[in-house]
Amino acid sequence: xxxxxxxxxxxxxxxxxxxxxxxxxxxxxxxxxxxxxxxxxxxxxxxxxxxxxxxxxxxxxxxxxxxxxxxxxxxxxxxxxxxxxxxxxxxxxxxxxxxxxxxxxxxxxxxxxxxxxxxxxxxxxxxxxxxxxxxxxxxxxxxxxxxxxxxxxxxxxxxxxxxxxxxxxxxxxxxxxxxxxxxxxxxxxxxxxxxxxxxxxxxxxxxxxxxxxxxxxxxxxxxxxxxxxxxxxxxxxxxxxxxxxxxxxxxxxxxxxxxxxxxxxxxxxxxxxxxxxxxxxxxxxxxxxxxxxxxxxxxxxxxxxxxxxxxxxxxxxxxxxxxxxxxxxxxxxxxxxxxxxxxxxxxxxxxxxxxxxxxxxxxxxxxxxxxxxxxxxxxxxxxxxxxxxxxxxxxxxxxxxxxxxxxxxxxxxxxxxxxxxxxxxxxxxxxxxxxxxxxxxxxxxxxxxxxxx
Amino acid sequence: xxxxxxxxxxxxxxxxxxxxxxxxxxxxxxxxxxxxxxxxxxxxxxxxxxxxxxxxxxxxxxxxxxxxxxxxxxxxxxxxxxxxxxxxxxxxxxxxxxxxxxxxxxxxxxxxxxxxxxxxxxxxxxxxxxxxxxxxxxxxxxxxxxxxxxxxxxxxxxxxxxxxxxxxxxxxxxxxxxxxxxxxxxxxxxxxxxxxxxxxxxxxxxxxxxxxxxxxxxxxxxxxxxxxxxxxxxxxxxxxxxxxxxxxxxxxxxxxxxxxxxxxxxxxxxxxxxxxxxxxxxxxxxxxxxxxxxxxxxxxxxxxxxxxxxxxxxxxxxxxxxxxxxxxxxxxxxxxxxxxxxxxxxxxxxxxxxxxxxxxxxxxxxxxxxxxxxxxxxxxxxxxxxxxxxxxxxxxxxxxxxxxxxxxxxxxxxxxxxxxxxxxxxxxxxxxxxxxxxxxxxxxxxxxxxxxx
Numbered sequence: 044x045x046x047x048x049x050x051x052x053x054x055x056x057x058x059x060x061x062x063x064x065x066x067x068x069x070x071x072x073x074x075x076x077x078x079x080x081x082x083x084x085x086x087x088x089x090x091x092x093x094x095x096x097x098x099x100x101x102x103x104x105x106x107x108x109x110x111x112x113x114x115x116x117x118x119x120x121x122x123x124x125x126x127x128x129x130x131x132x133x134x135x136x137x138x139x140x141x142x143x144x145x146x147x148x149x150x151x152x153x154x155x156x157x158x159x160x161x162x163x164x165x166x167x168x169x170x171x172x173x174x175x176x177x178x179x180x181x182x183x184x185x186x187x188x189x190x191x192x193x194x195x196x197x198x199x200x201x202x203x204x205x206x207x208x209x210x211x212x213x214x215x216x217x218x219x220x221x222x223x224x225x226x227x228x229x230x231x232x233x234x235x236x237x238x239x240x241x242x243x244x245x246x247x248x249x250x251x252x253x254x255x256x257x258x259x260x261x262x263x264x265x266x267x268x269x270x271x272x273x274x275x276x277x278x279x280x281x282x283x284x285x286x287x288x289x290x291x292x293x294x295x296x297x298x299x300x301x302x303x304x305x306x307x308x309x310x311x312x313x314x315x316x317x318x319x320x321x322x323x324x325x326x327x328x329x330x331x332x333x334x335x336x337x338x339x340x341x342x343x344x345x346x347x348x349x350x351x352x353x354x355x356x357x358x359x360x361x362x363x364x365x366x367x368x369x370x371x372x373x374x375x376x377x378x379x380x381x382x383x384x385x386x387x388x389x390x391x392x393x394x395x396x397x398x399x400x401x402x403x404x405x406x407x408x409x410x411x412x413x414x415x416x417x418x419x420x421x422x423x424x425x426x427x428x429x430x431x432x433x434x435x436x437x438x439x440x441x442x443x444x445x446x447x448x449x450x451x452x453x454x455x456x457x458x459x460x461x462x463x464x465x466x467x468x469x470x471x472x473x474x475x476x477x478x479x480x481x482x483x484x485x486x487x488x489x490x491x492x493x494x495x496x
Numbered sequence: 497x498x499x500x501x502x503x504x505x506x507x508x509x510x511x512x513x514x515x516x517x518x519x520x521x522x523x524x525x526x527x528x529x530x531x532x533x534x535x536x537x538x539x540x541x542x543x544x545x546x547x548x549x550x551x552x553x554x555x556x557x558x559x560x561x562x563x564x565x566x567x568x569x570x571x572x573x574x575x576x577x578x579x580x581x582x583x584x585x586x587x588x589x590x591x592x593x594x595x596x597x598x599x600x601x602x603x604x605x606x607x608x609x610x611x612x613x614x615x616x617x618x619x620x621x622x623x624x625x626x627x628x629x630x631x632x633x634x635x636x637x638x639x640x641x642x643x644x645x646x647x648x649x650x651x652x653x654x655x656x657x658x659x660x661x662x663x664x665x666x667x668x669x670x671x672x673x674x675x676x677x678x679x680x681x682x683x684x685x686x687x688x689x690x691x692x693x694x695x696x697x698x699x700x701x702x703x704x705x706x707x708x709x710x711x712x713x714x715x716x717x718x719x720x721x722x723x724x725x726x727x728x729x730x731x732x733x734x735x736x737x738x739x740x741x742x743x744x745x746x747x748x749x750x751x752x753x754x755x756x757x758x759x760x761x762x763x764x765x766x767x768x769x770x771x772x773x774x775x776x777x778x779x780x781x782x783x784x785x786x787x788x789x790x791x792x793x794x795x796x797x798x799x800x801x802x803x804x805x806x807x808x809x810x811x812x813x814x815x816x817x818x819x820x821x822x823x824x825x826x827x828x829x830x831x832x833x834x835x836x837x838x839x840x841x842x843x844x845x846x847x848x849x850x851x852x853x854x855x856x857x858x859x860x861x862x863x864x865x866x867x868x869x870x871x872x873x874x875x876x877x878x879x880x881x882x883x884x885x886x887x888x889x890x891x892x893x894x895x896x897x898x899x900x901x902x903x904x905x906x907x908x909x910x911x912x913x914x915x916x917x918x919x920x921x922x923x924x925x926x927x928x929x930x931x932x933x934x935x936x937x938x939x940x941x942x943x944x945x946x947x948x949x
Contacts, residue, residue, distance in 0.1 A: 090867065093929050104869035338924075349934055350927045371922060378926035387926065414543065416557035448931045449902030452938075453909050455924055460913040469824060471791075471908055473831035473840065474803045476546050478901045481802055485905075 048073045050363050051137060051152040053127045053299070055079030056086065057349050058158035058330025058356035060108055064117040065360030066156070073364055076120040076150070077113070078127055078139065083182045084110055089349060091185045092208075092215035095192065105182065130155070130303035132323055154325050154363040157300050157313065158356065161293035161331035161347050166203070168263050169289065175271045176264075176287040179208050197221055197285035201275045203261050204290035205232035207379045207386075210244075212288050213253045214382050224254040224282050226261060226275065233386070234292075237393045239407040240426050240440045244381065247442075251382045256280070293347050295332045308334045310345040317369045319359035327363050329355035336372030338459060339390055339437050340399040346375050376455040378448040387451025390438035390458045393428055402431040406492040410484035412445035414476050421445040425488040427464065434463040434496055439488075446478070450485050464492045501526045503816050504590060504605040506580045506752070508532030509539065510802050511611035511783025511809035513561055517570040518813030519609070526817055529573040529603070530566070531580055531592065536635045537563055542802060544638045545661075545668040548645065558635065583608070583756035585776055607778050607816040610753050610766065611809065614746035614784035614800050619656070621716050622742065628724045629717075629740040632661050650674055650738035654728045656714050657743035658685035660832045660839075663697075665741050666706045667835050677707040677735050679714060679728065686839070687745075690846045692860040693879050693893045697834065700895075704835045709733070746800050748785045761787045763798045770822045772812035780816050782808035789825030791912060792843055792890050793852040799828050829908040831901040840904025843891035843911045846881055855884040859945040863937035865898035867929050874898040878941040880917065887916040887949055892941075899931070903938050917945045 050073050052063045059077055067075040077084065085108040093099035110121035124142040131138065136151045163178035175197075177188045191197075200216050202209050205227030213223045225232070225248065231241025232248060232255065248255050256279055264287070265274035275282045295312040297305070306322040308314045312334035319327045330352035337344035351373045361368040377388045396403045405428050413420040423443030430437050439454040441447040457467050468489035474481050482490075503526050505516045512530055520528040530537065538561040546552035563574035577595040584591065589604045616631035628650075630641045644650075653669050655662050658680030666676045678685070678701065684694025685701060685708065701708050709732055717740070718727035728735045748765040750758070759775040761767045765787035772780045783805035790797035804826045814821040830841045849856045858881050866873040876896030883890050892907040894900040910920050921942035927934050935943075 087867070087929075087934075089927065090869065090929050093870065098871065099869050099929065100871065101869055348927070350925060353934060354922070373924040376924045376926045378928040378931055380928065380930040385931070389926075414540070416543065416552050416554055417546065418551065418553065446899075446902050448926060448928070449899050450905070452903070452923075452925050452936075453905045455926070456906050456909040456915075457913065459922070459924055460910070460915055460919065462909075462913055466913065469807070469912070470905075471826045471829045471912055472803060472905050473829045473842075473901060473908070474542065474801070475831040475833065475901070476540075476543050476552065477833040478831055478838070481540075481806060483905075 048153045049151060050075045050154045050156065051150060052077045052156045052158060053137070054158040054160055054330070054332070055084030055121070055123070056158075056160050058160070058352040060085040060113055060119070061353050061356035062156045062158055062329050062360035062363070063119040064113070065357045066364040067118050069361050069364035069366050074120065075118070076122065078125050078137075078150070079121070079123045080126045081181065081183065082123050084108065084121060084123060085113060086182045087349065088180060091179050092211040094185065095189055095215045096218045127299055130299060132303055132326070135325060152325070154327065156359050156363050157305070157321070157326065157328040157332060158330045159296040159299065159332045162296045163289070163293050164291045165289065166261060166291075171270065173264070173266065173270050173272055175285065176289060178289050179212060180293070191286070192219060195285065199224070199284055200286040200288060201226060201282050201284040202288045202290060203275070204292065205229070205255070206234050206290060206292060207377060209288070209290040210248070210381050211379055212290060213248065214251070214380065217251060217253065221286070224256060224284070226256045226259050226277055226282070228258065228260055230257045233388065235392045235394045236388070237405065237407070237426050237440060240424070240442055243424055243442050244386065247381050247384050256282070293331065295345070297332050300328065300332065308343045310334050310343060312345055314343070317371055318362045318367065319355055319370060320362070327359040329359035338372045338374050342399070344375070346373050348375070348377065350376065374455060374458050376451065378451060383444060384442055385444060385447035387439070387441040387448045389440070389451045389455045391428055392438055392440065396428050396437055401437060404429045404431050404492065404495045406488065406495060408484070408488045408491050410482070410487040411480050412443060412447070412484065413478065414480045417476050419445055423447050423450070423484040425484050427488050427492045429464050429492055429496060431496065434465060436462055436464050436467055441484075450483070453485055464489050464496060468493055501606045502604060503528045503607045503609065504603060505530045505609045505611060506590070507611035507613055507783070507785070508537030508574070508576070509611075509613050511613070511805040513538040513566055513572070514806050514809035515609045515611055515782050515813035515816070516572040517566070518810045519817040520571050522814050522817035522819050527573065528571070529575065531578050531603075532574070532576045533579045534634065534636065535576050537561065537574060537576060538566060539635045540802065541633060544632050545664040547638065548642055548668045549671040580752055583752060585756055585779070588778060605778070607780065609812050609816050610758070610774070610779065610781040610785060611783045612749040612752065612785045615749045616742070616746050617744045618742065619714060624723065626717070626719065626723050626725055628738065629742060631742050632665060633746070644739070645672060648738065652677070652737055653739040653741060654679060654735050654737040655741045655743060656728070657745070658682070658708070659687050659743060659745060660830060662741070662743040663701070663834050664832055665743060666701065667704070667833065670704060670706065674739070677709060677737070679709045679712050679730055679735070681711065681713055683710045686841065688845045688847045689841070690858065690879055690893060693877070693895055696877055696895050697839065700834050700837045709735070746784065748798070750785050753781065753785065761796050763787050763796060765798055767796070770824055771815045771820065772808055772823060773815070780812040782812035791825045791827050795852070797828070799826050801828070801830065803829065827908060827911050829904065831904060836897060837895055838897060838900035840892070840894040840901045842893070842904050842908045843889075844881055845891055845893065849881050849890055854890060857882045857884050857945065857948045859941065859948060861937070861941045861944050863935070863940040864933050865896060865900070865937065866931065867933045870929050872898055876900050876903070876937040878937050880941050880945045882917045882945055882949060884949065887918060889915055889917050889920055903936070906938055917942050917949060921946055
């Protein structure tokens with residue numbers, strides 16, 4: 044090759060900077076160029092609720108790498124406010140628009156990594172811009188939300204969507220003394236959660252003063268003359284509001300990829316192999332724009348989480364630079380704080396397992412987080428989902444205080460290793476009064492589930 | 497059979513009540529009789545340091561089951577202050593001394609479970625009773641220590657032995673404003689710890705004002721006329737003291753079993769199969785009097801921990817009652833709090849792995865416990881020990897705040913499932929700002945260790 048290999052990366056949120064940095068680390072001789080549509084790169088969505096409450100101290104910490112820093116520390120060329128309009132696979136080049144000057148131009152690649160992420164789902168009547176309606180996805184919009192709350196001091200808010208971002212935002216807004224109504228299309232918060240866990244989560248929200256409106260679909264917004272939403276109209280009543288947060292999930296952002304003939308799956312994400320190869324040998328993809336192999340069902344799934352995206356990104360980056368890394372897939376491990384409770388949702392829930400065709404056994408137990416007598420001892424509720432045929436643990440939901448979420452990681456490890464419930468009951472877990480009871484809730488749940496298997 | 501089967505259990509501390517309760521649950525028709533030498537049954541040693549400081553609120557909570565309660569709730573007959581003097585295997589009976597009335601008698605069994613526990617190691621010059629010298633093993637002696645401190649208000653104490661009980665006691669006594677000198681025969685606290693972890697632990701002790709005396713052996717005590725120890729004489733200096741705690745480990749209590757020809761191993765504990773059978777078909781053993789199979793080395797090891805004892809006890813209890821439960825072994829998972837630090841020691845340390853013949857790779861990293869920016873973010877130091885040949889993770893030590901010990905459980909799970917370091921690096925761990933960083937310290941350590949493998 045007469046010139047340096049050029050590795051282009053489209054999309055700079057989370058997976059992009061990781062993939063670009065990894066590619067450069069693997070092949071120092073390559074030109075690695077990161078192209079991002081907005082002003083910002085390398086930031087976290089997950090921190091936004093904590094930034095709003097002030098718990099997350101420094102606004103600047105939301106950005107892991109500024110374009111300058113990524114350039115300096117990782118030797119990656121960063122082009123912000125630059126949008127990829129199309130991919131010309133035949134000529135291995137991108138058609139690009141530079142928003143700073145309006146100029147269109149071509150950019151050639153030897154290897155391309157698509158990390159275009161996801162797009163927040165919206166409601167049909169959200170098409171025109173509404174000043175007090177926010178999604179939690181883009182950093183600039185998060186800054187605007189922060190400023191909006193400071194300036195307008197809304198006394199109430201409607202959150203549409205009771206998934207994990209909806210619940211985290213409910214907590215954040217309550218901390219800011221805003222009255223919160225949470226509208227959800229299912230009976231319980233968190234999508235596809237089992238009934239026991241759902242009821243418990245619901246009671247946590249209610250204890251903390253959140254008005255949860257179940258089984259409801261939003262039909263329209265009532266706006267004032269400034270196009271600010273004043274009422275949210277649902278099939279279960281009309282709710283006044285000064286602020287609307289829409290958190291009804293995301294879909295893979297694949298328009299540019301699909302237009303170029305990059306194959307997508309039935310869940311809408313880009314299909315890749317375990318090297319993060321797309322159907323084009325020179326094009327890799329990583330992050331929320333991709334489907335990912337579910338290690339439990341062995342089928343494609345859509346898991347738009349930073350933890351999974353970052354592993355895909357390292358794999359894509361390494362392989363685009365000539366390596367041969369492998370990403371086998373994920374199990375879905377979601378953790379969140381809901382007021383003073385920890386919530387962990389690992390692997391498949393009951394309904395997900397049934398949809399996937401498993402014949403399941405499920406059990407819910409409640410057990411102390413530490414030995415009774417230690418002042419911090421709290422209750423942890425654990426629900427296990429097991430495959431009746433193999434005896435394998437395939438899902439767990441934990442709700443409680445004092446280590447529920449870290450215990451979820453233990454179960455994630457066991458599920459990922461293909462452990463049976465019997466294996467879980469045999470786990471050699473630690474015991475020390477400042478941390479746990481003699482029989483950890485994880486073991487208690489296993490012993491109880493075993494009785495049904 | 498004309499009469500009910502009789503299952504006798506010798507020893508009532510932790511394993512005994514568990515085994516007895518389990519046996520009765522499995523065979524409701526059996527007479528299950530628990531025989532205990534002292535006044536107390538079913539209590540925890542691990543809670544004693546926290547009882548001394550007052551953190552563990554209720555003295556009564558130290559006892560899980562009183563004899564009455566075990567009798568009422570579990571239908572187990574309990575005989576306290578009753579000592580087994582010998583086992584007559586031929587006639588399947590025990591020679592027993594009732595300390596309440598001095599009477600000797602026989603007690604027949606169909607199945608016998610030996611749960612005689614362990615004996616604290618002592619120093620040769622501790623033979624006569626010394627009022628201010630304590631081991632942390634028997635409940636009555638813990639009560640006496642509690643009262644001694646209340647009454648005599650010692651201004652200083654010498655703790656002999658820097659293992660986990662020694663360190664927990666150092667913390668407890670410092671909380672009570674007692675000046676603590678900790679004498680240890682090795683260079684760093686915690687037995688066989690690697691040097692990085694040892695140095696860190698040492699600095700934690702020193703930061704908290706504990707005088708750590710390394711590489712020292714106690715040679716004698718200087719006593720006053722009331723046989724109270726006033727000085728502890730070592731090969732590294734003489735230390736004044738008003739109170740002495742001896743915490744130099746335990747040995748299996750097997751005298752009665754060995755006298756009856758029950759086979760013991762080279763580590764001194766009773767040998768059992770995975771059904772907790774001894775070499776006598778009608779005699780089972782469980783708990784600290786037993787050796788246990790180490791799941792990593794596949795060799796016998798001695799792991800006197802309540803977590804392991806309780807699993808052995810259930811197995812022995814079930815099988816003595818006609819079941820066929822299996823206990824495969826343990827990996828050794830120790831957790832402790834040392835002042836404001838969490839310490840987790842899972843599987844093999846470097847020196848243990850080398851002794852066991854592994855060719856090892858070890859790595860130590862330091863990583864944040866949560867994403868930088870969250871106020872509770874702390875540092876966690878993680879040391880991995882891997883088997884160079886197989887790539888398997890065989891040991892981990894974690895020292896830090898904010899979840900170090902629960903992270904140790906994740907690694908315990910992986911080690912027990914035979915995971916490689918690569919498997920650990922692939923773990924689908926949760927990310928949420930209130931709990932973790934995007935790359936958990938467990939993953940960071942795996943990625944760094946992989947580079948050496």
